[in-house]
Amino acid sequence: MDSLIKAGNFHEKYFDTIFEGNLKLNVFETEKQKLSFITGAYVRYGGHIDSLYHLRVFNSSSKVRVLDELLKDVGCTNVVYDIKKTIPMGHTVSFISTVPLINYFEKYKKLK
Numbered sequence: 001m002d003s004l005i006k007a008g009n010f011h012e013k014y015f016d017t018i019f020e021g022n023l024k025l026n027v028f029e030t031e032k033q034k035l036s037f038i039t040g041a042y043v044r045y046g047g048h049i050d051s052l053y054h055l056r057v058f059n060s061s062s063k064v065r066v067l068d069e070l071l072k073d074v075g076c077t078n079v080v081y082d083i084k085k086t087i088p089m090g091h092t093v094s095f096i097s098t099v100p101l102i103n104y105f106e107k108y109k110k111l112k
Contacts, residue, residue, distance in 0.1 A: 022062040025069050034070045039104040041067055043111045052078075053105075054094045064091035071095050 028034045038055075041063070046055045057064050061083075068081045076095040084090035097105070 023060075023066045025066050028066075028070065031074065034074055035101055035104050038067060038070055038074070038101060039108050042105055043108055046105075048097075051096055052094060053097050054092055056090065056092045058088040058090055061089070061091060064093055068093050074098060074101060076101065 028037055041055050041057070042053070045057050046053060048054065055064070055067055057067075064081065068079060071079045071093060075098045079093065079095045082092045082094070084092070
């Protein structure tokens with residue numbers, strides 16, 4: 001492995017870029033922006049059993065905190081944020097969705 005690391009350009013050639021930072025809640029101004037962000041998270045990280053939906057994200061506490069606030073802001077009920085202190089750190093937000101949000105989920109479920 002040492003010889004690989006010493007090879008020029010090894011990191012850039014074999015590893016993806018790692019971005020760090022915190023997602024800010026105030027970037028979502030309109031209802032459409034909020035529903036779109038939640039739907040994107042649902043397509044990538046979500047699921048549901050009957051009427052209980054969930055988003056399960058690992059190692060991104062800022063994303064889950066924003067999702068938690070947005071879900072409440074768009075009118076979802078029974079929003080519960082749970083943290084599993086494992087490696088990787090598991091963050092789950094469970095909720096009962098609104099009809100407009102379910103419509104978004106249905107519209108984009110083919111991307112799942």
